[in-house]
Amino acid sequence: MIDERLRRIFEDLTSIDATSGNEAPVAAYIKEFVERLGLEFDMDGAASLSKGNSGNVIIRIKGGGDHFLASHMDTPRSTKGLVRIFHEDRITSDGTTPLGVDDRGGLSSILYALEKAVAEDTIKPCTLLFTVCEETTLAGSTFFTPDPGIRYGFIFDSYMSPPAIVSETCGLLEFDFTFHGRSSHAGIAPEKGISAIQVACEAVTKFPYGKLGEKDTGNIGRISGGTATNVVCDSVKISGEIRSGNLEDGEKRFRKIVEDFEEVCKKHGATMEYRSAWDFTPYHIHPEDEPYRLFEKVVGAMGLKPVPMKSMGGSDANAMNKKGIKTINLGVGAQNPHGNDEFILYEDFTRAAAIAYGLMTTTLD
């Protein structure tokens, strides 16, 4: 079973359709919610980066404390027309839309815990952060500037069941290459042309696809070029990614790809240009780090132990760790994220809310 109040908050939040960039109605709900509790609502200027209709929502409790709890306000897909079904052990949609549990599950857990901690007068200084555009660009967490007192934090946004936590992730290096050949009539003067398609195809056979060692992966996900069948193609663009457990390995793999591709270009008399950027960078939180210790204390009081896991995906935690704020992504139990078969077990949901409560009402020492 699920607590009536938690269920109600989840129903309220999943009644709001708010995809990335359209978070304003979720922010309005939170504003009303926290002001009713006598707390101050604040919004930053993240909309300037996300180009959406809302900034990040920031609630500083008793000065803001040394840590934050966060979840994101956007859903990756529309939940318009959502029909929630409360089964014996879980909540699902009717299968025609996502449930929106990523990340309304995390959001509900935090708001439910907040209301309870304020009512019971057990709340300790901390900051609540509700971000925009997590699903698309991490624009909210990237833009967010933590107050100087904030040292660590918790993101409520993993599909795993609590008390599992993402203590370690890969980083994601995105790239594209454009191969330049020379166009010519394919029938009259093919020898004058240099086919960018031929060059690109040979280049991609040198690419390291799939699982690379223990921590890394590689993929080319898009290829485009050419104009007509009677023209030797002069330009092809490919885009892909490398995921890597550490920055150096990722950079090294990318340099090797550039070298291999350059060699192919040279062989055919073609040229190329390329661009690469880290979409998110890796992090690793250790048991002696503050967020791990506070989490351990909170779940310890519930008779549980943290279950640290590695992840090959990114979240707001990556952007926060990049700023030097040690941050863990916590399991909420929002399973099958982004599909129409999203669901959450009452057991996980209840536990996630209890963990949120613990993280607001417990101090490290």
Ligand SMILES: [Zn+2]
């Ligand atoms: Zn999410």
